[in-house]
Amino acid sequence: MNAKDKFQNDLKQKLRERYEKGLMRTLVHRGDKIDFSSNDYFGLSSSPAYLFLDKNNRSGATGSRSISGNMNEAEEAEYIIAEYHNQESALIFNSGYAANVGLFSCIASKGETYISDEYIHASIIDGMRLSHANRLKFKHNDLLDLEHKLRQTIGRKFVAVESIYSMDGDAAPLIEIAALCNEYDALLIVDEAHATGVFGERGEGLVCQFELESEVLACVYTYGKAAGIHGAAVVGSNILRDHLINNARSFVFSTALPPHTYEQIKTAYTLFPALDREFLFDLILHFRNTASNLKSLVFLDSFSPIQGIIIGDNFKAKALANYLSDKGFFIRAILSPTVPVGRERLRICLHTFNTKSQIDDLLNEIKSFLS
Ligand SMILES: Cc1ncc(COP(=O)(O)O)c(C=O)c1O
Structure with a gap:
């Protein structure tokens, strides 16, 4: 048996084990x-509002934003996003997965600590794993356990939560979590994937609904869910945006979204208020x-x-x-x-x-x- 056949046999065996445990994923x-x-x-x-061609008939970005793929449409969309969510700036990534991997891989450094809810999304786990920071989990939505973890951590700490949890649908106690982060000098990041378009008077999410904009380091808004399209934005300060442009590898080393997706994101923000x-x-x-x-x-x-x-x-x-x-x-x-x-x-x-x-x-x- 050659190397390729042997390898494929091993894969087959692993898939069989998955199947026998009832865990086989199929499309x-x-x-x-x-x-x-x-x-x-x-x-x-399937909204007709999204159906249009790019003004310049371009279907592709031609490169990453840092090389040849930047365009007015992207910057206009980011301006709208930042304003809508009451923050200084926004940076669009190709998906929520790419946004979280990029963000969490590059904000905490060696010796610093991520403290995340035990039900946090896989994209955040993967991002944290790519960093050299320490990682701690706290029990789902458990403020006492979060406080315990905050107290036992020395050095700079980052707390990661979802405003609405993707598998359980419940909400994080954001006001209390923000207060704890304040008390223990921790930096708060909120993934608003399932709140984008859904919560808040205009679908602006729970951080804005609770007026916690100044309490967070960053929020992630995604457009593949209620917006029905694609892409995601990390929203925060101008400095954070510059840091991500320079260090978030899923942003730097990937072809940017095509122009029509930025137009669709802009359109989504015109649709959000009336949903x-x-x-x-x-x-x-x-x-x-x-x-x-x-x-x-x-x-x-x-x-x-x-x-x-x-x-x-x-x-x-x-x-x-x-x-x-x-x-x-x-x-x-x-x-x-x-x-x-x-x-x-x-x-x-x-x-x-x-x-x-x-x-x-x-x-x-x-x-x-x-x-
Ligand atoms: C909480 C959360 N964050 C991020 C993502 C990833 O977003 P996207 O599907 O745009 O990659 C998801 C999607 O499953 C999610 O549920």
Whole structure:
């Protein structure tokens, strides 16, 4: 057997082990099933407002922003983003993943410490791993544990949280976390991926809603979720922006987004104020009220569009997702180790294009599968 065949055999074995544990990831099509899975909370991914060609008929950036890929459209979008979120400046990355990896890999140095919520997104974990800083976790949303970690850390410290957690849909106690960061001289970074467009009077996120702009070092806003497009921005001071332009490797060493994406991001900010958040929250309330009648089921404690039912077993969670797919619902199971063992779940995302009767039908099907 040659080296390539041997290597592929090893991969096959690893994949078989994954499969046997019920952890095999496969790519599926949504088809015409009812979407209870995507992060497209307002259906903007198919908004006609985004359909236009770039003024200069350019489809590509031609290089990284530092070489040949910078353009007016990017800087105009960044100006709008910074103003919308009440900060000095913004820097757009190709995705939320790239933004977090770039940011967290280059802000803390050797001898300094990241303290992050245990449920923090993989992109932040990967970014922190690329830095030479120490890493500590605190228990999810647990202020006492955060304070304990802050107290035991010497040197400069950075605290990383999500304003709305991507798998649990719950919110970080941002006001209290900001106060602790103040007390212990820690720098706070908030990933607002699932709050962008959704929370705040104009969809400006929870940091602005709670008027914590001056309390944070940086916020990350992403455009692949409620905005329905692509890209992300790190928002903070001018100095931080200059630092990222010089040191965030996912920014420096990657071809920039194409011009039309910046135009779409600018358009997203014109759409945010009028999004029907009231209806979205009405649907969330309907889901939660109806779910509360299903006494034997454990639902996530969330008031965001990310809802879910804890199943507590990878195979059962997958079987339920498959059953619902056969009934016409597009919903994905979230398995361990993505979530802790015993917290395997069905992640249910609500959107303004869902109806109350679709929610009722979905919950009835879940009930009949589990009873
Ligand atoms: C909290 C959080 N941060 C960052 C990301 C990454 O964003 P993107 O999908 O734009 O790469 C995600 C997406 O899963 C997320 O949920």
